[in-house]
Amino acid sequence: MxxxxxxxxxxxxxxxxxxxxxxxxxxxxxxxxxxxxxxxxxxxxxxxxxxxxxxxxxxxxxxxxxxxxxxxxxxxxxxxxxxxxxxxxxxxxxxxxxxxxxxxxxxxxxxxxxxxxxxxxxxxxxxxxxxxxxxxxxxxxxxxxxxxxxxxxxxxxxxxxxxxxxxxxxxxxxxxxxxxxVGLDRIRAQGGGETVRWEDRDFLFVGRFVAKKNLNVLLAAYARYRELAGAAARRLVLAGDGELADDLKAQAGEGVEFTGFLKAEAVSQQLARALALCLVSTEEQWGLVVNEAAAFGVPSIVSQAVGSRDALVRNGVNGYVVEPQSIESIARAMLALSQSEQAWQRYSDATAERAHLGxxxxxxxxxxxxxxxxxxxxxxxxxxxxxxxxx
Missing domain, CATH: 3.40.50.2000 (Glycogen Phosphorylase B;)
Known part of the structure; x- marks a missing residue:
């Protein structure tokens, strides 16, 4: 001991x-x-x-x-x-x-x-x-x-x-x-405080590559989002690793980046640069990464299963709550957050206002x-x- x-x-x-x-x-x-x-x-x-x-x-x-x-x-x-x-x-x-x-x-x-x-x-x-x-x-x-x-x-x-x-x-x-x-002060300090242009922000997933994270559906929704957004489409960054890594890399198309497993500081830095966090799990007791994203005023697209949505995400106000198997609803939520800087800023401000709850x-x-x-x-x-x- x-x-x-x-x-x-x-x-x-x-x-x-x-x-x-x-x-x-x-x-x-x-x-x-x-x-x-x-x-x-x-x-x-x-x-x-x-x-x-x-x-x-x-x-x-x-x-x-x-x-x-x-x-x-x-x-x-x-x-x-x-x-x-x-x-x-x-x-x-x-x-x-x-x-x-x-x-x-x-x-x-x-x-x-x-x-x-x-x-x-x-x-x-x-x-x-x-x-x-x-x-x-x-x-x-x-x-x-x-x-x-x-x-x-x-x-x-x-x-x-x-x-x-x-x-x-x-x-x-x-x-x-x-x-x-989570300790929001620690998360923000790890983020580095860099000013990030709206145009340089991407969609982000952080977590283990396991079945309940529903990443195959997220990738399909991202492909649909690219069809809708055309040349203005943002990247999707998948930060993590796990048993499904090879399958996901085989499925991923243009615009998807895999970072591998990241330490806590690197995760915070990715979150600070994100346009939106995507967590569309089929099972998720809470999802602390939503708290971490909120520390930087980053809106989240979460499934109904994600426990943290009860406290931290309000659909159409500071993020989107989607059906985990609906490729179209996930894609449309991504499109809505990526088209207008002014609209995104409203979502970001509303996210920051709720961050203290996490x-x-x-x-x-x-x-x-x-x-x-x-x-x-x-x-x-x-x-x-x-x-x-x-x-």
Whole structure:
């Protein structure tokens, strides 16, 4: 076990648990630690340094929270369930409130949540799951409801995540928004601050090349967009890599550029130069890249499946919400954002106005609201619900 130097505090301890830290996890725990300074010690716990799914760089920049890596230098998916359970139980023994950002259906997390709840810890679920992610089976959903019993509150992304928890019988337990957020200041600093001419902006996708990202349909829609736009057509930049890379490169026609996997700084620089982000997934619990695009006032074209649309995208106001299998609707949305600089600027300005809803200060509001229901953070969390409900 590895942790940052420092004396253990006698303040109440708020623990935040993730499988592995990426930069945006660091953003969140640091925002909470700054917010609760002098009132609580924040313990930032990650199981491992790497994983088999995400090629994130090791966590850096945790200064205000106490950072603990249970298995430094190891991969989360190489660890056994029992060793994960034992290590987490020991690390969280001194916590008063435990915010769990690992899927609650994993066997070791089920055991951990019940054990810690029995020990008097206030367990807080953090989730971005929503009902429409994929087909649901009643028996399985009923079983899930029982797994939520140890949790006394939840932090979720937005409206559909809240509705799903209520469907699962979360009852009158507190549910606050702000889970799916990133540090907008960090993203903007990485972008470099370069002034980009409208004429030089392109469409952009950022993510893994996997089936649920629906990139074959995006490429077909882009080809249709080129037919509609003619000589004025913008490029489509696909930033990422994955199992479908070869198939997508074979399908791609004129105007498509593949960058390969990019580090966080390079992603921010691509976003800062984009005309619009395209995320037309068939399954997308949230899509944090929409938050990142909003940091630069870049409008997004998203499918109905994308969770972040509830908070960050208003169809026809600051972006477009499209049907994931409709090639024509995606192409028409691309055309609408590429024809007029004046119209694009209106969309950009409206995007920038909503960007604060995707910032980690909203996550700090959520944790503060649960730590102290009389706080200003609690008032801001309530205002968040109002803003995303009213549109």
């Amino acid at each position: 590895d942790e940052t130097p420092g004396q253990h505090s006698k303040l109440p301890q708020v623990a935040i648990l993730f499988a592995q830290f990426a930069a945006y996890h660091v953003d969140r725990v640091e925002a909470v630690a700054r917010r609760l300074k002098g009132r609580a010690e924040v313990l930032a716990v990650e199981y491992a340094t790497t994983s088999a799914v995400y090629a994130w760089e090791p966590a850096e920049g945790i200064e205000h929270a106490r950072h603990v890596t249970l298995f430094p230098g190891q991969s989360y998916h190489d660890l056994g369930k029992m060793e994960r359970y034992r290590a987490a139980k020991k690390a969280l023994a001194g916590a008063d409130m435990v915010c769990v950002g690992v899927p609650y259906s994993r066997p070791d997390i089920i055991a951990l949540s019940w054990r810690l709840a029995a020990a008097g810890k206030r367990m807080v679920l953090m989730t971005e799951s929503k009902f429409d992610d994929f087909p649901r089976r009643l028996a399985r959903e009923q079983a899930k409801a029982k797994l939520l019993s140890p949790y006394k509150a939840a932090i979720v992304g937005g409206l559909r995540q809240r509705d799903y928890l209520q469907f699962l019988g979360f009852g009158d337990k507190p549910i606050v928004p702000g889970y799916d957020t 910032d980690t200060e909203r996550f700090a509001d959520a944790v503060e609201a649960l730590f102290d229901p009389t706080s200003e953070g609690a008032s801001r969390a309530l205002k968040f619900w109002q803003e995303i409900s009213e549109g």
